[in-house]
Amino acid sequence: xxxxxxxxxxxxxxxxxxxxxxxxxxxxxxxxxxxxxxxxxxxxxxxxxxxxxxxxxxxxxxxxxxxxxxxxxxxxxxxxxxxxxxxxxxxxxxxxxxxxxxxxxxxxxxxxxxxxxxxxxxxxxxxxxxxxxxxxxxxxxxxxxxxxxxxxxxxxxxxxxxxxxxxxxxxxxxxxxxxxxxxxxxxxxxxxxxxxxxxxxxxxxxxxxxxxxxxxxxxxxxxxxxxxxxxxxxxxxxxxxxxxxxxxxxx
Amino acid sequence: xxxxxxxxxxxxxxxxxxxxxxxxxxxxxxxxxxxxxxxxxxxxxxxxxxxxxxxxxxxxxxxxxxxxxxxxxxxxxxxxxxxxxxxxxxxxxxxxxxxxxxxxxxxxxxxxxxxxxxxxxxxxxxxxxxxxxxxxxxxxxxxxxxxxxxxxxxxxxxxxxxxxxxxxxxxxxxxxxxxxxxxxxxxxxxxxxxxxxxxxxxxxxxxxxxxxxxxxxxxxxxxxxxxxxxxxxxxxxxxxxxxxxxxxxxxxxxxxxxxxxxxxxxxxxxxxxxxxxxxxxxxxxxxxxxxxxxxxxxxxxxxxxxxxxxxxxxxxxxxxxxxxxxxxxxxxxxxxxxxxxxxxxxxxxxxxxxxxxxxxxxxxxxxxxxxxxxxxxxxxxxxxxxxxxxxxxxxxxxxxxxxxxxxxxxxxxxxxxxxxxxxxxxxxxxxxxxxxxxxxxxxxxxxxxxxxx
Numbered sequence: 205x206x207x208x209x210x211x212x213x214x215x216x217x218x219x220x221x222x223x224x225x226x227x228x229x230x231x232x233x234x235x236x237x238x239x240x241x242x243x244x245x246x247x248x249x250x251x252x253x254x255x256x257x258x259x260x261x262x263x264x265x266x267x268x269x270x271x272x273x274x275x276x277x278x279x280x281x282x283x284x285x286x287x288x289x290x291x292x293x294x295x296x297x298x299x300x301x302x303x304x305x306x307x308x309x310x311x312x313x314x315x316x317x318x319x320x321x322x323x324x325x326x327x328x329x330x331x332x333x334x335x336x337x338x339x340x341x342x343x344x345x346x347x348x349x350x351x352x353x354x355x356x357x358x359x360x361x362x363x364x365x366x367x368x369x370x371x372x373x374x375x376x377x378x379x380x381x382x383x384x385x386x387x388x389x390x391x392x393x394x395x396x397x398x399x400x401x402x403x404x405x406x407x408x409x410x411x412x413x414x415x416x417x418x419x420x421x422x423x424x425x426x427x428x429x430x431x432x433x434x435x436x437x438x439x440x441x442x443x444x445x446x447x448x449x450x451x452x453x454x455x
Numbered sequence: 456x457x458x459x460x461x462x463x464x465x466x467x468x469x470x471x472x473x474x475x476x477x478x479x480x481x482x483x484x485x486x487x488x489x490x491x492x493x494x495x496x497x498x499x500x501x502x503x504x505x506x507x508x509x510x511x512x513x514x515x516x517x518x519x520x521x522x523x524x525x526x527x528x529x530x531x532x533x534x535x536x537x538x539x540x541x542x543x544x545x546x547x548x549x550x551x552x553x554x555x556x557x558x559x560x561x562x563x564x565x566x567x568x569x570x571x572x573x574x575x576x577x578x579x580x581x582x583x584x585x586x587x588x589x590x591x592x593x594x595x596x597x598x599x600x601x602x603x604x605x606x607x608x609x610x611x612x613x614x615x616x617x618x619x620x621x622x623x624x625x626x627x628x629x630x631x632x633x634x635x636x637x638x639x640x641x642x643x644x645x646x647x648x649x650x651x652x653x654x655x656x657x658x659x660x661x662x663x664x665x666x667x668x669x670x671x672x673x674x675x676x677x678x679x680x681x682x683x684x685x686x687x688x689x690x691x692x693x694x695x696x697x698x699x700x701x702x703x704x705x706x707x708x709x710x711x712x713x714x715x716x717x718x719x720x721x722x723x724x725x726x727x728x729x730x731x732x733x734x735x736x737x738x739x740x741x742x743x744x745x746x747x748x749x750x751x752x753x754x755x756x757x758x759x760x761x762x763x764x765x766x767x768x769x770x771x772x773x774x775x776x777x778x779x780x781x782x783x784x785x786x787x788x789x790x791x792x793x794x795x796x797x798x799x800x801x802x803x804x805x806x807x808x809x810x811x812x813x814x815x816x817x818x819x820x821x822x823x824x825x826x827x828x829x830x831x832x833x834x835x836x837x838x839x840x841x842x843x844x845x846x847x848x849x850x851x852x853x854x855x856x857x858x859x860x861x862x863x864x865x866x867x868x869x870x871x872x873x874x875x876x877x878x879x880x881x882x883x884x885x886x887x888x889x890x891x892x893x894x895x896x897x898x899x900x901x902x903x904x905x906x907x908x
Contacts, residue, residue, distance in 0.1 A: 388546065
């Protein structure tokens, strides 16, 4: 009888703990071991970096499973296969700095807490105090780039930043950066809060700065979307300019 | 036995009560958050109706009025109201793209009002063309206002069902109202897709939204030729082991181009660039290598960039306000022809400050506007321009001639006068034909370099 009681109490506690588990992931420490800020992924790892890994392996034909962010048997097989073919030794399935570099994702996954000070806009540290600077804009833009275009080729990250800036200049969109970023239902990562959970990597900050400096690989595009994700069919009626990495850019 | 049953039942009851309380509080919190959000949306919606009504009224007053001072203040109000209406309308939680043309119309009304203020301040009253345009805009504003009112009325007593409108689903909408509400915004949008083009002297006028690149001279180049051009641009050659390959095509933009990936010899990082299909011009280039800590000064970097451009056939390029961040210097260059700086033809070179190599190049602006120009000699003398500015500011440099772009993509010859006011540095542009002040830029010094605002 006592066991039933214990089970019941446990059941109640597990119910109460559900909302705790549903808290934004950013408040929970990542489970991977960080060496030089690069996540080391092993069997059983989960999260965005696993997703990035699976996506790249799939892109290069090593992986045919689903991109679910869980490092399981299929991912392991693909990683070992990749390591053998690319001379990453030992081919033990652990994805560390060497493997990330071979995947061309070292910059995409590095970052996180330890690099945060470097991401601080220099103007807050420098001596020149001015009432006008672009550091707030740079930070907001870099956040959106990090949330929307992580794992994309560098010019693809600049392209996402450029689309946001093109919208600011476009008559059909709000005419401030914050207006464009926070427009309801405009960006998935803003709607689901990812934009605040991810610290922009140095690469994302550089991409944002490049776009603010006027580089626009999308030639004035105002839309981008990932054709692998479900998108409204309306969006395909826009005039497509270019496809970079996993994103289609359009007027 | 019965005792432990009772304890069990008691515990289960307590657990249920805890769950119930927790669940109810969660529900209430969620409802509160939802209401707050709906209220924000309702406010934006009501505000947009109010501003659209004001737009309509101000346009009708603009038609009725004739005194220049009155017109200036009327159109200043109109510009503000139209831009507020657009800002509120774009914050409604509708499906992407639902209100694009509608908000573009409002942007154009505001932009038109702004250009009218400038015109009226210059002393010229609205001509018949702009009166006609005002009549048209007024009719559209009436219609917009009526349509928004209708959408509001059809929501009945409650707030608008924002979530359903976005998803396009109709789970909780009443059968009769859902159809009209869902299509209300869409119908509005398709109306504004069909209105005739709106042309006036402002940057968002329909005739300016389409533009052709002027600097794209030359014949069409093949993909193989573009690969060669890309290799040559970064000074690589196949004998040394560099490889170039077209990886995609840019078709729908202002400048159709091949994107070429160049793989330099050794373990150097990839270099990517766009080569225009017409003429084989480099539109942009990026070297993806990691840049080490800075060894070079900004002046060294400017020298390197200048040499880079000269080697590639760009002559008479003058560096302007450079900025520096992340161990890289971005140096904008403009052509200087017979002492006149041609600001529309701006291109940018990025220099890595570790070894002085060129890691970035961007020439879209240059290719869009560069052309052979005949530049008139100035009617206003440098001394007059200086005199005009010196009444308020301390002029620091000799005025020099500069061709600057106007908001409507025209070009105007000016005297560029650098001057200070207290600690602050300004660039004042005085029209070289009539002595009017065309533009004032304030140079803001940040740790990354000078910013012209």
